[in-house]
Structure formats: structure tokens, C-alpha cells
Amino acid sequence: MLFADNLKATIECILFAAPEPITVKEMAAIMELHVEEVEELLAELTHDYNDTARGLQIQAVAGGYKMTTKPAFAPYVEKLCRPKSNPLSKPALETLAIIAYRQPVTRAEIEAIRGVKVDHLLTNLLERNLIQEVGRKETPGRPILYGTTKEFLEYLGLYSLKDLPPLETSPAE
Amino acid sequence: MLFADNLKATIECILFAAPEPITVKEMAAIMELHVEEVEELLAELTHDYNDTARGLQIQAVAGGYKMTTKPAFAPYVEKLCRPKSNPLSKPALETLAIIAYRQPVTRAEIEAIRGVKVDHLLTNLLERNLIQEVGRKETPGRPILYGTTKEFLEYLGLYSLKDLPPLETSPAE
């Protein structure tokens, strides 16, 4: 039987070892606890980490939680790790934004908004696993519908699509 | 410039993100500090980790240091890595039973009973350390003889092969 401290330590281990964001439900299954118990322990642990002079943090992303280094220490970590893949180009990010907000959406619909072709951008986004084919539109030609992936949420550090910033018409100055 | 707390946090980040054990010298180079300073900070950090109710520890290995889960929590991490342990398939179990009762036995003899090829089943059982090669039969082609392993007995909770339930209605060999 695990004591309260040990329960928190167990969550710490799981977050440390999990290769991708892990949900509370998955943690509860591993620990044979109720979801509510895990939620409470996780909140405590997150607080321990994020509010103290520690180098690590617990992030809520892509529907789950993961342990990462705090951004402030990036210059040091970068000296050690393979650098992350290049940030997206502006056109790629613009295309990704249209897909994120309009999904499921076809290539033609994206091109209608951007006013230019997006084939190679879609290929790039598919290769980076940020978008995926989510079905076919039931219109003539049955064009492919695109949507974002779990990796997309992780890529931008979002917990869910609801956390996307709201679309505004006026310039966001 | 980093403050003392931040220095410890930096070491924490480096240990967390390093793909392999990292030496004090390497850390000192990354942080642009003296080796002695890093040693002191590392000792503090190790103390913070190892002596408290935390799930992680800092281990000295292979001339360097790395962050790992504490052994006490291994069963939970294992559940994460190995969500479902694969039970043996019916054909594999049948093959294992034949080997257990008939050992030492050749592949051809097993196939004569099962009526189908068993190559891949034997490979599977060998990989799982349930059976082993125990010699060669002195017949043309000198086929390999298979028998069960010590682990096989362990898994079944048997002391020796004599403890396998007897086949009362044993057909004449």
C-alpha cells in the first residue's frame, strides 16, 4: 500500500517516464486509484513543481500532462540536446491556423481563404504530424478533410482545441 | 547571471534532458562554472532528491550522473512501459505442453503431433525463455532437441519436471 507522499512520488515517476502527455485516467489505471484522487495529487505535485525554484515543470498539454524543463533554462539544455526542429514558416503556420479553427476542412477551402495554393504546405504539415486526414467530404470528388493531431496540441502547448486564442477581426495590436 | 537556486535548477534541467549520464565536467562547461562549484550544487541537489519523499533520484553511473526513477516505483513505470503483458497464444501453449511432456523432443516430432509447422512458435517460446536447445538427436540430419527451461518451472511454480501432473491415460509411446 502506498502512502500519500508515495502516491505523489509515483505520479512524479510516471510523468517522468511517459513518452507523451499522459491523461489522469491513464495514471489512475496504472496506480489503481480513482480519477479524483489522482487529480488532487497531481494538482499538489504541479504546485510543488511550478511554484518553486525548480528547473522542471508539469505542463497540461494535449489532453494530458507531461514533465518538461522550464523555458528559462532552454539556453543550457539546448547546449546538450539535439536542437528541436525548426519553427514553422509563416505560411505554414497560417495554413495550420486555418485548419485548427475550421477543421474538418478541405484543401480547396483552405486555398479559398489564403488565396494561394497550399499543397506543399499540407505535405509539410502532414510530415511533421501536426495535421492528419480525418475523412472525406461528401461532395463531388469526395475531397480529403484535414484536422489537427494530438501532436499539434503538444506542439503549441495547448490542452485542447478550446484553448486556441479567439479569432479577432481587428488587428491584434 | 544565475542565482544559487537557479544554478541547482539548471543542473536539474540538464540531468533531466540528458540522453546519457553526464559528467560534472560536461555540466561545468555548459554552465560556465568551475567543476568544484558544480560538484557542490550537484551534491545538494542529489541530497534534495534522494533523501525526500520523491519518486526520482540522481544516480552516479558510468563516470557520470543521471536522473532515474527510484526502484520502489518500478512496478508502476513498468505498467506504463508494458501496458499489457502478452499471454501465450493457444498454439504456443500447446507446443509448450508437448515439449514439457515429451522432452527432449525434435521439431519434426512436435509437428507430427500438431500436424502443422511450429517454427515460429518455437522461436516465440525460445525468445520468452520458456524452452531451450538441449542437444542433438543422433539420427540423420542430427535435428535439434528441445526441452523446457528453469524459468518455465519458475513461472509455473514447480520445483522440478516431476511435479508436472502425470498423464495417467498415457498412450503407449
Add this chain to the structure above:
Amino acid sequence: MSYKIKLDGFEGPLDLLLHLIEKQELDINDIPIAQITEQYLAYLQAMEQLDLSIASEFLVMGATLLSIKAKMLLPRPSIQAEEGEEPVDPREELIVKLLEYQKYKNVVKELKEKELAQHQVFNHPFNFNGFLADLKPPNPLNNVSPWDLLAVYKQALEAAAVPEPIHEITQETVTVGTQMDYILETLYHNPDGLEFSHLLPDRTSTTRIVVTFLALLELLRLSRIEVYQQTSFGRILIFLNNAGGGQENVVC
């Protein structure tokens, strides 16, 4: 000409138009179309002078702007649609498009910040295999008792006892012809090649082995199949010969 700056920096005609509108702090809902058209076309001209290939989308937009400008010059009543309908602003479609595009263009700034923030955080490269290697492997006989093993063994013996006598009675009728067809068919489904033993069932008669071998030799003579051995004493693999010999009919 100041237009020379960053000509290829525009992702498309909408991007360029928005840039012109924002730079001059124009009201997007009431675009001075004549002014914007002039500036837009000046950009295209500059691009041409720089010998940049202009994407067709830019030209289409230029034409659209000119057509809107022309409609705006017409007296109001003539562009009024059928009775009862509001007069349509020729700019409306373009404005809707620009507003829609602007929404995404604006949000990209915020997404970029999020992207860069995530680029600053790193994961722990946990080594699953290394971790598992230090652990005892899981018990594959977790739910199996010695008695289960006995039961399975008995079943196997019973199953083995039944079919054998039936096989002994059956008279095998194999001919070189049927075996040739069988070999060709089997090889067709196995383009990676087969060994001779794969052409035979597990337990079979000497007759079948001999007849199958004769069939193999015949097919080889007719160049319908090919045989390869990579190394001496290595595996001998049989393939369908797709190159030639296909015309000859199998006669038996």
C-alpha cells in the same frame, strides 16, 4: 521605388492587399478601390521589372480589382439588382475575403509565440528498453497452471490421433501436369520465391515428392520458372519466370 522592398515576402494577393490597407491605416470595410488598385498594380509591375515570376493568383486578383473599380465607376442605379433587392457593393465579396483572411493572419502572431515557447521546453528521453532490460521479464504463464498444461497436452494428443488413419487410406492421385499447375499457381502467389519443401504438404507420400520434382524439372526446361542459389549449400529458391517462356502451353 519603395515597392521593391520584400516583394516576394507576400504569401499571396490577399496578404499583399492587407499589407497595403494596414500600412495606410485604411478602413477595410470601405476600401478606396481606385487607390488600392493602383498601388497593387504598381507592385505587380515592380515584380515584373525585377523579373520575378508572378504567381497566377496575383494576376487574377489584379483583374478582379480592375473589374471592381470599373463597376464602381458605373452610375449606381445600373448596378442595382432586380427590384426589392439592396444594391450590391461590388467590393463586398473582396471585403469578406479580406476580413476572413485577416482573422487568421492576426492569430498567427499569437500562435507563433506559443510555438516558440514550446520550443524552449524539453522532455526527458526516457529509455524504455533500458528500463525493461533491468527488470525480470513478465511471466508469460501468468494464468496457466500445470493442470492447464496437462489439459492442453491431452487435447493435442487426441487431435493428433484422429486424422492420421484417414490420410493413410486416401489414394493419392498426382500427375506431373497437375503438379505443374500447382507449382505455377503457388509461385504466382509467392513472388519472393519458395524452397522446394514449401511446395509439399507437411507429411506426404514419396510419390508426390517425386512427381512434384519431375514437374519442377519440366517447368525449368520450359523456362516457366527460375532457380537461384545465393551461396553454395545455401537455400535454393524457386521463382516464376516472368521474363520469357510464358507462351508455351503446358502439355502433359
